Amino acid sequence: MDLTVAWAFIIAFxxxxxxxxxxxxxxxxxxxxxxxxGHGRNRAMNSIAPVWDGNETWLVLGGGGLLAAFPLAYAVVLPATYPLIIAMLLGLVFRGVAFEFRWRDERHRGFWxxxxxxxxxxxxxxxxxxxGALIQGIEVSDRAYAGSWWDWLTPYTLLTGLGTVAGYALLGSTWMIWKLSGEVQEHAYRLATxxxxxTLVLMALVSVYNLAMLDAYRARWLEMPNILFASQVPLLTLIIAVxxxxxxxxxxxLAPFLLSLALFLLGMAGLGITIWxxxxxxxxxxxxxxxxxxSxxxxxxGVAIAMPLILAYTAWAYWVFRGKVGTDGYH
Known part of the structure; x- marks a missing residue:
């Protein structure tokens, strides 16, 4: 068994x-x-209140696993994307603070x-x-990042950033469809469409951009026999979209949320085909x-012990709070 491949799939998961x-x-x-x-926002926020902070466990596992299993990749990717990593962490911190303070500081709830x-x-x-910065390629020399501070800022990375925002909006709207009812649910149906x-338009644009970016990417998708397997991803994406x-x-x-997850799974499969x-x-x-x-x-x-525990307590949390959020704002 190739442990390197196993670790690649663990981090991908x-x-x-x-x-x-x-x-x-x-x-x-x-x-x-x-x-x-008011009431609509409170219900939307209460639908994620039991699980939102536990979900970020996977970010820690992914980042920590990359450092432990692929230290060279960690040492190259982080310097190449420091501004983005810092912005992401500040966004997550500010968001977490706002999540708590909007309930405790009603005078400034609009600000939170x-x-x-x-x-x-x-x-x-x-x-x-x-x-996007990873897919477009990172300049490396002597096993270290050799690019500039701004190499990550390109039209392609802006496109992948917008695609991620649209995809998360799709997941958020279909989650509200599943967990809420009444007027908020009807609004979520419109948002989800x-x-x-x-999301689909941006996925298509990113895919076409990938084919034009590097010869290696184009070969993995369009040359024989790769095309026989790779072509199944866009075909399945079209079926899931319909x-x-x-x-x-x-x-x-429930179906819209599950189908949205399937779109993300196919997107990750496409990413794997592109860069593997x-x-x-x-x-x-x-x-x-x-x-x-x-090593x-x-x-x-450690992962064999920790990952089942993470999966177990995550599944338990989702099971306990499996119902809809009622009109009173509680599960």
Missing amino acids: AVFAYVVMDGFDLGIGILFPTVTV DLAFFAGSLVAAMSQGMVL RAAVA ALFQSLRKRRE PNVVPPGITIWDAAAPER QAFMLV
Whole structure:
């Protein structure tokens, strides 16, 4: 068994878990200004109150796993994206503070609502731009970052940032469809349709941009025999998109959220096809960046213990708060 490949999938799983779990509550923050002031916003926020901070466990696991299992990748990616990482962390901190203070400082609730929105938007945009900066390639010399402070700022990273914001808005709106009822739910149906259109358009634009960016990316998608397997991703995306719009039109409640998660899963599959086996495109593979095998094996024991515990308490939290948020604002 190749431990390096196993660790690559562990980190990919942690990143995906973070994106889908923290994505919907960031999405609610992004959509917050559109929700009715007062009772509507309170219900939207209460729908994520039991789980939002636990969702960020996966961000810690993904970042810590990257440092432990692929230290070279960590040492290159962070200096290349420091402004974005700092902005993301500040956004998450400010958002967390706003989440608590809006209940305790009613005189300034409008300010904290704005802070909740701004923190969510900055965090989502930063995450998408970090992804874009990674995919477009990072300049490396002598196993260290050799680019400038502003290499991350390009039209492509802005596009991936907007795509992430739209995708999180889709997750947030479909979460509100599932967890809320009445006027807020009807509003969420309208938001979900618009967010789905924006997400799919931006996914298509990013995909086309990827094909034009590097010859290696184009070869992984369009050359034989790769195209026989890679073509299934856009085909499945189209099928899921049609099913998503149908579920919204038929006023389904859980299906839109699950189908939105499927879109994110396909997006991550497409990302994997694009950059594999690189962890830092265009030239650092997962094996180049990997920690010694003994270290990987030692850490794997810890993950084998910790990850089931994280999955268990996460599943328990979602199960306990599985119902809708009522008109009184409580589960």
